Amino acid sequence: MERVVGTCIGKTCSSVRVFHMGPGKKLNGVQGNITLFRLCSSGNCAQNGDRAMLDRIIRVDHAGEYGANRIYAGQMAVLGRSSVGPIIQHMWNQEKEHLKKFNELIVSHRVRPTVLLPFWNVAGFALGAGTALLGRKGAMACTVAVEESISEHYNSQIRTLMERDPEKYRDLLQVIKKFRDEELEHQDTGLEHDAELTLGYSLLKNLIQVGCRAAIFLSERV
Numbered sequence: 001m002e003r004v005v006g007t008c009i010g011k012t013c014s015s016v017r018v019f020h021m022g023p024g025k026k027l028n029g030v031q032g033n034i035t036l037f038r039l040c041s042s043g044n045c046a047q048n049g050d051r052a053m054l055d056r057i058i059r060v061d062h063a064g065e066y067g068a069n070r071i072y073a074g075q076m077a078v079l080g081r082s083s084v085g086p087i088i089q090h091m092w093n094q095e096k097e098h099l100k101k102f103n104e105l106i107v108s109h110r111v112r113p114t115v116l117l118p119f120w121n122v123a124g125f126a127l128g129a130g131t132a133l134l135g136r137k138g139a140m141a142c143t144v145a146v147e148e149s150i151s152e153h154y155n156s157q158i159r160t161l162m163e164r165d166p167e168k169y170r171d172l173l174q175v176i177k178k179f180r181d182e183e184l185e186h187q188d189t190g191l192e193h194d195a196e197l198t199l200g201y202s203l204l205k206n207l208i209q210v211g212c213r214a215a216i217f218l219s220e221r222v
């Protein structure tokens with residue numbers, strides 16, 4: 001005999017526990033092959049959902065800021081001594097602060113960093129250096145593409161946290177809003193420095209943004 005008792009309702013619940021009782025055992029006078037699903041209470045479901053959401057947000061933002069640092073490191077390796085060197089350095093300095101904050105948050109919230117960090121290390125540097133090899137405008141086109149993606153991503157996180165619980169997530173919201181504003185400044189800096197005059201600007205921007213979306217998707221999950 002196979003009996004299934006209950007099920008977990010709610011998309012965000014991840015704490016359903018399954019018990020199986022072999023054919024020789026008895027439960028409440030019923031003998032047989034019984035599978036029990038222990039329900040999580042709705043409170044636990046919500047808590048688990050919040051925890052999973054927070055994990056995703058901190059993991060992906062940490063990965064994004066790490067990648068941004070590597071991009072600016074790549075750009076500086078090529079253009080550090082050029083006229084745009086100080087401008088890139090200024091943006092990189094802000095990215096260092098962003099990463100420092102998410103390094104703290106990943107520890108204080110006990111979030112596992114993405115396993116893809118070694119890949120973002122290499123890919124970020126290659127993207128920064130590669131576009132910088134196209135020249136000053138190429139580097140700025142890369143900055144515009146990446147920073148637009150990151151600021152949109154931060155905006156979507158702000159919406160999620162505001163809908164969930166603005167009071168509970170006040171500190172994190174403050175951090176993300178500040179960083180979003182600085183990413184927008186970086187985007188403006190790129191535009192002010194002739195990003196759009198790069199040969200094949202639209203194609204380059206679209207390609208980089210497809211990569212950013214894939215990086216965000218993966219870093220939230222693994």
Ligand SMILES: [Fe+2]
Nearest residue numbers: 065068095098
């Ligand atoms: Fe950043």
Ligand SMILES: [Fe+2]
Nearest residue numbers: 147182183186
């Ligand atoms: Fe940035």
